Amino acid sequence: MSDGTRKTRARSASVVGILLSGLMGGGFAAAPAATAAxxxxxxxxxxxxxxxxxxxxxxxxxxxxxxxxxxxxxxxxxxxxxxxxxxxxxxxxxxxxxxxxxxxxxxxxxxxxxxxxxxxxxxxxxxxxxxxxxxxxxxxxxxxxxxxx
The missing domain is CATH 1.10.101.10 (PGBD-like superfamily/PGBD)
Structure with missing residues (x-):
């Protein structure tokens, strides 16, 4: 996976986690990316x-x-x-x-x-x-x- 793709996916995963956390009433938070972009x-x-x-x-x-x-x-x-x-x-x-x-x-x-x-x-x-x-x-x-x- 390219470095640019990894950065985009990590950012997307964080956004999805934050959105889900808000929808679920704060039941869980976004997981950190496996590697820092x-x-x-x-x-x-x-x-x-x-x-x-x-x-x-x-x-x-x-x-x-x-x-x-x-x-x-x-x-x-x-x-x-x-x-x-x-x-x-x-x-x-x-x-x-x-x-x-x-x-x-x-x-x-x-x-x-x-x-x-x-x-x-x-x-x-x-x-x-x-x-x-x-x-x-x-x-x-x-x-x-x-x-x-």
Whole structure:
């Protein structure tokens, strides 16, 4: 199940539980979701790794809650999508427009990468996809891509 679908289902289950609780006179409350839904990636951040390579950085999708444990899916448009597109181009050889729009081509690229790295190929970017993907390391001094790890 995609991260976006999981979030929608968890929200729906909570709403149904609240409605039923009200109809039944408060006899029971909504059960919490089995796993907390992740937030949408709404921005991109530059991550510096001062321990393993203090001369490089990674540009990754991030949530407003200051975490990279977030999701992106078709129809979204923001700098988090731009970071994903840039990485798909840099590490996987795509030639996506880095326009920040998660459209058909970005979704197709994500599906292909998901198949390649062995995660569920649903076209939605989330923590499992993030952890399995290679990410580009860029030079602090020149901005050039050094490697993908």
């Amino acid at each position: 992740t937030a949408p990636c709404t921005r991109a951040v530059t991550l510096y790794n001062k321990v393993t390579d203090p001369t490089s950085y990674k540009y990754v999708p991030y949530a407003a809650a200051n975490t990279s444990s977030c999701y992106l899916d078709r129809g979204m448009s923001n700098s988090g999508v731009t970071a994903l597109q840039k990485n798909l181009n840099s590490c996987y050889g795509y030639k996506l427009a880095t326009d920040g729009v998660y459209g058909e081509l970005t979704e197709s690229a994500v599906v292909a990468v998901q198949k390649r790295v062995g995660v569920k190929a649903d076209g939605d970017y989330g923590p499992h996809t993030r952890d399995a993907m290679k990410w580009a390391n860029y030079s602090l001094s020149t901005g050039a891509r050094i490697s993908c790890t």
